[in-house]
Amino acid sequence: MAVKNMSKKQIEIFFQRLQQQRPHPQTELNFSSPFELLVAVALSAQATDVSVNKATDKLFPVANTPETIYALGVDGLKPYIRTIGLYNSKAENIIKACKILIEQHHSQVPDNRKDLEALPGVGRKTANVVLNTAFGQPTMAVDTHIFRLGNRTGLAVGKNVLEVEQRLLKVIPKAYMLDAHHWLILHGRYCCTARKPKCDQCIVADVCQWPDRFEFGATRPTTKFKN
Structure with a gap:
């Protein structure tokens, strides 16, 4: 079953919750310059x-x-x-x-x-x-975690990393763009994992569009979201 694109309202909720979970996300690489x-x-x-x-x-x-x-x-x-x-x-x-x-x-x-x-x-x-x-520019680096997450959730569906990157830059609200890269990597690394995603613990499962999320414990949403 094809994954549907998230609506604007769902995307807003998606990033609002990721921001609440990690107000100040950072890379996990150690560096000082x-x-x-x-x-x-x-x-x-x-x-x-x-x-x-x-x-x-x-x-x-x-x-x-x-x-x-x-x-x-x-x-x-x-x-x-x-x-x-x-x-x-x-x-x-x-x-x-x-x-x-x-x-x-x-x-x-x-x-x-x-x-x-x-x-x-x-x-x-x-x-x-x-x-x-390093320079605080609103760019989007798409790694394997973000590529998987974008396609799985319906946030940014694309055949390759460039398509996903361009889609993310288009749909992510400006207010979240600067930190979006870190939020998505961390969510993909620790929650929306490749083989056994933790849908039962996911804070955005109700706006996710992945049809199989309920098999991994996601609660069926009771609210219908519109654009």
Whole structure:
């Protein structure tokens, strides 16, 4: 059964409740500067935030600027991130990115998409995270959690991450846009999980459009919502 799109009223309720649950949502990656965030997000591709934090907790006290990480070189960086998947290519990309930041951006992380995506290993999702979390821009980074949640709930149905991203940017009320990325990731990570979603504990189950949610314990809604 196809998932219906949420109505405007349902979307408003959806984000209102997520905001009440987590008034000040934050990324679970450890960082203290835009550059540390950039490195952490680059490392997080196909890896958990927990595994990235374990690595950066050892790396950043030793090197946490483009100059100091570049000075490590690829071989010097690898031991710090060896426990993270794809660490060989990630080490090479981070060193190349550091060189570009030093030579072209005065060692500062760019606050625009064009320059960020020009850095090795930085794609649209990583750029969106940095722009949103480090620079407070209303972007939407769609990871596996948000892609799943958007399609499952009817919040943003799309065949690929770009379609879901564009749909989210269109339907999310401006008042919630800045923090929406974190709310959706955290809800997807801890409640709307892939195999066994906790629909019986979900605070937005009544506005969710997923037909199977009742099989996972969601209470059938008694209120009909209109646009």
